[in-house]
Amino acid sequence: MKISGFQALTLAIPEDDPLANMPEEEGRKRPVVALRLRTDSGIEGIGITFYGGKMTGSLRAAVDELSELIVGMDPLRTEAIAAKLRAGTGDSCGPGGIFTLAQSAIDIALWDIKGKALDQPLWKLLGGHRDKVPTYASGSLRRGLTDNQAQRAARILVQKGFREMKTQMALPGNPTPADEIRRVRVVREAIGPDIKLMCDINQRWRPEQAIDIGSRVEDVGLFWLEDVTAADDYQGLARVTAALKTPIAGGEYLYGIAPFAQMIRHHSVDIPMIDICRAGGVTPWMKIAGMAEAFNLPVVSHVMPEILCHLIAACPNGLTVEYMPWMLALYEETPAIEDGMLVLPTGPGLGLKFDEKAIAAFTVG
Numbered sequence: 001m002k003i004s005g006f007q008a009l010t011l012a013i014p015e016d017d018p019l020a021n022m023p024e025e026e027g028r029k030r031p032v033v034a035l036r037l038r039t040d041s042g043i044e045g046i047g048i049t050f051y052g053g054k055m056t057g058s059l060r061a062a063v064d065e066l067s068e069l070i071v072g073m074d075p076l077r078t079e080a081i082a083a084k085l086r087a088g089t090g091d092s093c094g095p096g097g098i099f100t101l102a103q104s105a106i107d108i109a110l111w112d113i114k115g116k117a118l119d120q121p122l123w124k125l126l127g128g129h130r131d132k133v134p135t136y137a138s139g140s141l142r143r144g145l146t147d148n149q150a151q152r153a154a155r156i157l158v159q160k161g162f163r164e165m166k167t168q169m170a171l172p173g174n175p176t177p178a179d180e181i182r183r184v185r186v187v188r189e190a191i192g193p194d195i196k197l198m199c200d201i202n203q204r205w206r207p208e209q210a211i212d213i214g215s216r217v218e219d220v221g222l223f224w225l226e227d228v229t230a231a232d233d234y235q236g237l238a239r240v241t242a243a244l245k246t247p248i249a250g251g252e253y254l255y256g257i258a259p260f261a262q263m264i265r266h267h268s269v270d271i272p273m274i275d276i277c278r279a280g281g282v283t284p285w286m287k288i289a290g291m292a293e294a295f296n297l298p299v300v301s302h303v304m305p306e307i308l309c310h311l312i313a314a315c316p317n318g319l320t321v322e323y324m325p326w327m328l329a330l331y332e333e334t335p336a337i338e339d340g341m342l343v344l345p346t347g348p349g350l351g352l353k354f355d356e357k358a359i360a361a362f363t364v365g
């Protein structure tokens, strides 16, 4: 089998919130680059990447340029293809940034092709540890809401059957520690003691703030506190992790494999969070998960649950899947949630088919 061609598309997907109908801003769109990688056997793989923001045109160009390099290659040889991509940029345009983001769309599509060629779902191909995985609602309990809105949204999520959900601190404006603490307490009050509650800081605190506020919410029983300070402040993160009983999660902002070695070596987090686009695709994501396993650490995923459910289900140390519904509208069908668990698809590869009407409606280039 050989890669025979490709088509990349730039999409603008509405940023709505189908989980609790709490969109951040009406009408805003998220730019995404979608890839169809074609083979001479008729099998087509799909890949997605984003985080380009105002540089999405550059990301799209990178996906086009890198995909062009691998036409004629065997799609099953993912490592040979990764080497060709690196060599194509003189081994000097990565692993951080647009190279890695573009590479991830290609690597995801290659694994989709592999699954389809072998007629196996990706989660089985990668190890198949479980056929159902825990998942948590993400994006609805964001920091911009009032306490009342956050409580209302949290109750909606519980009614919908979610048993895990994530809120945020580092509230907008100039909040006092008391304001921050109140937010997680009111959400906990709304959902009761048995729902797992995570809280994301998105790198907005200093380490000493994280230790101060984090220590005052230990009794809330957070499942984790996420990105409590700058993602590459490995020692600062380690101070927070050592000071708090609450587990610390982080890693979504890291590019490639090597920064996770720093994060793990410095005991910066209890729970590495691996982003597939910044990691560079399925292949490096699984290597990072394996590295964490060797250090007795669980791993969690970041966004795109329809793809990341495969990876969390495949590995023995996969903890839970972030159910961020940003891109569900791209597909005819996405994995069902039953009793708070994502049910892994049985179809080959990613088990996803683009909804061609939606793709046409979202295509901007």
Ligand SMILES: [Mg+2]
Residues within 6 Å of the ligand: 200, 202, 226, 227, 252
């Ligand atoms: Mg996060």
